[in-house]
Amino acid sequence: MNTAATAAPDLGAAMNASIDQAPILHAVDVTKSFTQDGTPTQALKGVSLSVAPGEFVSIVGRSGSGKSTFLSVLSTLLRPDSGQLTYNGFDLTTASEADIDGLRHRDFAVIFQFHYLLPYLTALENTLLPFMRGLKPVSRAQKERARECLERVGLADKGHRLPGQLSGGEQQRVAIARALVKDAQILFADEPTGSLDSATGSTVMELLSQIHKDGLSVVMVTHNEQYASLSDRVVRMADGLVV
Numbered sequence: 001m002n003t004a005a006t007a008a009p010d011l012g013a014a015m016n017a018s019i020d021q022a023p024i025l026h027a028v029d030v031t032k033s034f035t036q037d038g039t040p041t042q043a044l045k046g047v048s049l050s051v052a053p054g055e056f057v058s059i060v061g062r063s064g065s066g067k068s069t070f071l072s073v074l075s076t077l078l079r080p081d082s083g084q085l086t087y088n089g090f091d092l093t094t095a096s097e098a099d100i101d102g103l104r105h106r107d108f109a110v111i112f113q114f115h116y117l118l119p120y121l122t123a124l125e126n127t128l129l130p131f132m133r134g135l136k137p138v139s140r141a142q143k144e145r146a147r148e149c150l151e152r153v154g155l156a157d158k159g160h161r162l163p164g165q166l167s168g169g170e171q172q173r174v175a176i177a178r179a180l181v182k183d184a185q186i187l188f189a190d191e192p193t194g195s196l197d198s199a200t201g202s203t204v205m206e207l208l209s210q211i212h213k214d215g216l217s218v219v220m221v222t223h224n225e226q227y228a229s230l231s232d233r234v235v236r237m238a239d240g241l242v243v
């Protein structure tokens with residue numbers, strides 16, 4: 001089931017990603033509703049999306065149109081009420097929680113508007129978090145990998161700092177390093193620049209573009225049309241539908 005894993009992180013291959021290839025991620029007619037205080041909201045009314053290996057897709061739309069809900073379903077943080085979701089041909093709608101958990105841990109990376117770094121861990125330790133499962137100590141190789149990722153996001157010299165000792169843009173870059181550390185196949189980003197000023201946001205976007213050019217598939221929710229235009233394809237949502 002691992003067509004993406006065989007795609008070498010080669011700039012040319014990533015740039016030439018096309019919908020002719022079997023999709024890495026494929027959602028068909030997905031619905032999701034929430035009930036809050038007895039009132040139901042249908043956040044997704046039947047949305048479909050195919051992401052090709054190495055493709056960078058942006059999702060834009062007004063507040064409340066269902067973008068975050070869709071991203072949460074695509075990244076398996078939420079289960080859809082109906083519809084189908086496949087990853088490299090593997091049906092995620094019928095998969096067990098354990099299988100989904102394993103897959104998400106191995107192949108998916110997620111970053112949010114707010115970085116969710118742990119305040120009492122250093123930048124390096126935060127970057128190492130995906131390796132901290134169970135009681136197994138992190139290895140020297142994993143530490144080296146985390147250092148490489150911090151270097152990749154331009155923070156080689158700040159690994160020892162706590163999040164509170166970093167700027168907002170630097171904190172978001174640590175979150176990106178943490179997302180990269182596992183060698184994921186697909187990165188989901190929900191308004192990764194939403195809490196940053198425009199100069200810092202541009203730096204973070206440049207970084208995401210570079211990471212995409214190295215071969216990672218990216219699905220990003222954004223309000224910023226300029227940032228959306230950096231992606232291969234823009235998907236617009238309105239009122240729970242792709243329009």
Ligand SMILES: Nc1ncnc2c1ncn2[C@@H]1O[C@H](COP(=O)(O)OP(=O)(O)OP(=O)(O)O)[C@@H](O)[C@H]1O
Pocket residue numbers: 034035036041042043061062063064065066067068069070
């Ligand atoms: N956990 C939840 N419980 C109840 N309703 C929810 C929940 N999450 C989302 N909703 C509702 O679902 C709809 C879609 O929300 P969603 O967060 O997906 O929108 P969005 O497009 O990401 O908006 P924004 O641009 O403001 O982040 C909204 O009406 C929202 O109020």
Ligand SMILES: [Mg+2]
Pocket residue numbers: 067068069
């Ligand atoms: Mg949102």
